[in-house]
Each structure stands twice: as structure tokens, then as C-alpha cells.
Amino acid sequence: MEHTKDLRENFIKDGYVFLPGFLSPVEVEAIKQNFDRVITEIVPVMQARHVFYEGPEKKASTLKQLIDIQDYDAFFKEKLSTGKFKDLAAFLLEDKVIGKTLEYFNKPPLIGKPTPPHQDGYYFMLNPSVAVTMWMALEPADEENGCVKYIRGSHLKGMRPHGRTQTLGFSQGITDFGTAADLEEEISFPANPGDLIIHHSLTIHQAGANGSGRSRKALGLIYFGESAREDLEAKSAYQKKLQEEQV
Numbered sequence: 001m002e003h004t005k006d007l008r009e010n011f012i013k014d015g016y017v018f019l020p021g022f023l024s025p026v027e028v029e030a031i032k033q034n035f036d037r038v039i040t041e042i043v044p045v046m047q048a049r050h051v052f053y054e055g056p057e058k059k060a061s062t063l064k065q066l067i068d069i070q071d072y073d074a075f076f077k078e079k080l081s082t083g084k085f086k087d088l089a090a091f092l093l094e095d096k097v098i099g100k101t102l103e104y105f106n107k108p109p110l111i112g113k114p115t116p117p118h119q120d121g122y123y124f125m126l127n128p129s130v131a132v133t134m135w136m137a138l139e140p141a142d143e144e145n146g147c148v149k150y151i152r153g154s155h156l157k158g159m160r161p162h163g164r165t166q167t168l169g170f171s172q173g174i175t176d177f178g179t180a181a182d183l184e185e186e187i188s189f190p191a192n193p194g195d196l197i198i199h200h201s202l203t204i205h206q207a208g209a210n211g212s213g214r215s216r217k218a219l220g221l222i223y224f225g226e227s228a229r230e231d232l233e234a235k236s237a238y239q240k241k242l243q244e245e246q247v
């Protein structure tokens with residue numbers, strides 16, 4: 001993959017980039033097969049806080065998200081910690097990077113719920129918020145089965161207020177989302193297997209529900225820049241808010 005100046009300039013300006021065909025069909029197939037293996041062999045021993053199902057029944061057909069897979073599996077640990085994803089994250093952030101988590105995302109057919117509009121930085125609590133999220137389609141994603149949508153330029157406008165959602169795996173969503181300015185800049189990213197989208201930690205994004213009979217599987221990777229620092233103030237405010245919400 002060529003790392004061009006244009007790519008970084010677009011990332012800085014828009015808060016995201018789109019790289020069609022980042023992985024070859026053979027590479028995508030290897031990732032899909034390894035996810036199948038993880039789902040069969042490792043999910044049963046994963047901590048409950050790393051595994052999310054759509055709805056109360058914990059069955060394979062409703063599996064929607066796995067997080068921190070690198071802590072359980074050598075194949076995915078390597079994908080996160082070395083190679084072309086990591087190199088690209090470092091190039092875009094102009095920093096050395098640390099692979100924080102590798103995730104599996106699905107929206108099961110007909111029951112996959114929307115991903116609420118949010119900024120990943122709200123969860124990360126970094127200052128400066130030097131981090132990127134990568135999302136690579138493992139099968140076709142489109143408007144019907146819930147492709148990702150970005151708000152162009154939103155990473156330049158600071159952190160928006162977030163509040164509790166009912167969506168497992170995405171507990172926080174932007175409470176004042178949907179202004180005319182938001183909607184004017186919203187761009188959908190239909191993607192084919194191997195297509196990669198990357199967003200800055202302050203870029204607002206969301207995804208629709210899956211109203212189709214198809215699944216919508218994807219790989220997610222998160223990298224923090226070494227210059228990012230944990231925002232202790234934001235962290236303690238967040239913990240306080242969570243406690244208040246639980247009362």
C-alpha cells in the first residue's frame with residue numbers, strides 16, 4: 001500500500017479516508033476463516049465483557065461484537081501489532097502507535113440494530129486525542145445492511161455531548177446529533193470485502209440497522225498515538241456519570 005501525502009492530507013481535512021481493496025480476496029478469506037475459528041473455539045472461553053450478542057439469547061446467529069481478540073489469539077495479535085494496518089495508522093497519525101484492540105463487528109440479518117452516532121474519543125478519553133479506528137468490510141456493506149456513515153470534518157469541531165444508549169457495545173451516543181450541519185456533511189461508505197475505512201478518534205460516525213437477510217461482518221482495529229495521554233479529568237467525570245446513571 002502506498003502511503004501518499006494526499007492520503008494523509010485527506011485524513012487531516014476530512015477526518016477519514018477510504019481505501020478500496022486494501023486487502024486482497026485471499027487475505028480477506030484468511031481473516032474470515034480465523035474469525036470463524038475464534039467464534040467456535042475461543043468465544044466460549046472469552047470474558048463476557050468482551051462478547052456482545054444482539055438480544056438476550058446468547059447464540060451464534062445473534063453474535064454482534066467481539067473486543068480485545070488480540071488477548072486471546074496469536075493470529076489476530078499479530079494482525080494488530082505488526083504489518084500494514086499498524087504502519088498505516090502510524091503514517092496517518094505521524095506518530096508511533098500502539099495497537100489497542102482488535103474487534104469483530106457483525107449486524108446479524110434482520111435483527112442488527114443501528115450503531116448510535118458517536119465519537120470514539122469519548123470512550124478512549126485521551127488528551128490529545130491522537131488515535132484512529134480502522135474498519136474493514138469482510139462482506140458487502142451497504143445502506144440496506146448498515147454500512148458506516150461519517151460526518152465529514154466533524155473531528156475538527158471538538159467533543160460533542162454523549163449520553164447512555166441501549167445499544168450493547170456502544171453504550172454512549174451523541175445526545176444532540178442530527179443538526180442540519182451534521183446531516184449536510186454525512187457520507188455513507190458502502191464497502192466490499194477488503195475495503196478499508198479509517199477515521200480519526202473525534203470523527204462522528206454511525207451505522208444503520210440491518211434490514212436485510214444478509215449479515216454485515218467487519219474487522220475493527222484501534223491504534224493510539226504514543227503522544228496521546230490518558231485524560232484523567234475526563235475519565236473521572238465519565239465514571240461519575242456512569243455511577244449516576246446506574247442509580
Ligand SMILES: O=C(O)CCC(=O)C(=O)O
Pocket residue numbers: 105115120133134135148205206207218220
Ligand atoms: O460496525 C459498526 O457499525 C460501527 C463501528 C464503529 O463505530 C467503530 O468502529 O468505531
